[in-house]
Amino acid sequence: MARTDRTTTEPVDPELQVVLGIESSCDETAAAVVVGPTTVRSSVVSSQIAMHAPFGGVVPEIAGRAHVDRIIPVVTQAMVEAGVDGRDVDAVAATAGPGLIGSLLVGVAAAKAFALVWDVPYVGVNHLEAHLCAPSLDEPDVGPPMVALLVSGGHTLVVHVQDHGRYEVLGGTIDDAAGEAFDKVARFLGLGYPGGPAIDLLAVQGDPEAIRFPRAMLHEGYDLSFSGLKTAVIRHVRAHPDVDTADVAASFQAAVVDVLVTKLMRAARDVGATTVALGGGVAANSLLRERFLDAAVAEGMRSSVPSRAMCTDNAAMVAAAGWWQLQAEGPTSLSGGADPNLRLA
Numbered sequence: 001m002a003r004t005d006r007t008t009t010e011p012v013d014p015e016l017q018v019v020l021g022i023e024s025s026c027d028e029t030a031a032a033v034v035v036g037p038t039t040v041r042s043s044v045v046s047s048q049i050a051m052h053a054p055f056g057g058v059v060p061e062i063a064g065r066a067h068v069d070r071i072i073p074v075v076t077q078a079m080v081e082a083g084v085d086g087r088d089v090d091a092v093a094a095t096a097g098p099g100l101i102g103s104l105l106v107g108v109a110a111a112k113a114f115a116l117v118w119d120v121p122y123v124g125v126n127h128l129e130a131h132l133c134a135p136s137l138d139e140p141d142v143g144p145p146m147v148a149l150l151v152s153g154g155h156t157l158v159v160h161v162q163d164h165g166r167y168e169v170l171g172g173t174i175d176d177a178a179g180e181a182f183d184k185v186a187r188f189l190g191l192g193y194p195g196g197p198a199i200d201l202l203a204v205q206g207d208p209e210a211i212r213f214p215r216a217m218l219h220e221g222y223d224l225s226f227s228g229l230k231t232a233v234i235r236h237v238r239a240h241p242d243v244d245t246a247d248v249a250a251s252f253q254a255a256v257v258d259v260l261v262t263k264l265m266r267a268a269r270d271v272g273a274t275t276v277a278l279g280g281g282v283a284a285n286s287l288l289r290e291r292f293l294d295a296a297v298a299e300g301m302r303s304s305v306p307s308r309a310m311c312t313d314n315a316a317m318v319a320a321a322g323w324w325q326l327q328a329e330g331p332t333s334l335s336g337g338a339d340p341n342l343r344l345a
């Protein structure tokens with residue numbers, strides 16, 4: 001939908017619509033200004049990692065309070081860096097789920113307030129859909145149809161993205177998410193929180209073939225399972241207390257990546273996809289990025305890996321998803337709430 005500009009009566013060209021995005025679903029308070037579906041003018045992320053690290057994971061109560069403290073400064077910084085003020089903004093998008101309810105409500109309430117004051121549409125966005133928009137922020141001509149692997153702290157999904165807003169979930173984890181497995185194993189190994197980056201870093205010094213950890217469900221379908229792998233790591237370390245932690249990290253990471261890449265490429269082949277993409281925080285993993293690119297080349301498929309900043313939670317992807325949703329469905333009602341269990345399809 002094209003809003004009528006407030007200073008002229010001309011409708012704003014959708015490609016020039018300025019969307020303020022707000023993300024607060026977990027432990028990052030983020031705001032971004034994006035023009036049209038892909039031009040990022042600013043993207044500010046205020047991480048709460050230091051606040052949660054002593055607890056070994058995200059503490060919902062602390063997260064919600066920190067979002068309240070940070071949301072206005074973060075939005076202000078994003079607007080200053082983009083060189084825009086409220087009169088330039090054509091829509092405000094915020095993550096409305098899935099995520100921590102107390103955290104989601106902070107971003108949603110802020111977005112509605114800005115939309116109301118500036119008299120522009122509000123758009124409540126699905127966080128998973130936002131992750132799927134991230135590849136096109138770095139490479140604007142990458143987009144549906146494609147098969148994407150969405151791997152984050154809370155989700156692991158193999159998705160056939162038929163078009164913007166049209167998704168078929170082909171497979172997913174039946175227990176832990178990939179990022180959750182990284183975080184739990186890192187915690188067990190005493191590597192701190194968040195575990196993914198710590199394991200990624202340590203694995204460089206280890207031998208990925210030192211320990212042959214299980215690859216659950218490798219040869220069948222598109223579903224995944226990581227809880228057996230986590231248990232295997234714990235058992236191995238307890239049975240071999242002198243084992244080199246770097247070898248454990250490298251062997252664990254190799255097992256996770258092996259399964260992720262195998263499932264993604266199987267799904268892509270089966271639906272006849274010509275483009276494959278990665279999204280979500282775990283897509284920042286060095287080995288996954290390398291193996292994914294190699295596999296796509298081997299299959300003759302086009303591949304897209306977002307920059308690390310666009311893989312982990314940010315608001316530019318929320319603004320982009322908001323733009324697409326606005327074109328397809330129009331604004332979200334200001335009475336719309338937040339849904340901690342929102343699904344993709």
Ligand code: KG4
Pocket residue numbers: 026151152153154155178179180182183194195196197200280281282283284285286311312313
């Ligand atoms: O998408 P995201 O920032 O937040 C959620 O929506 O969950 O993903 C966070 C997850 C955490 O589990 C973190 O350990 C993992 O992404 N992660 C990584 C890496 N960087 C972040 N996992 C493996 N390797 C990394 N380099």
Ligand code: ZN
Pocket residue numbers: 127131152153280281312313
């Ligand atoms: Zn996320």
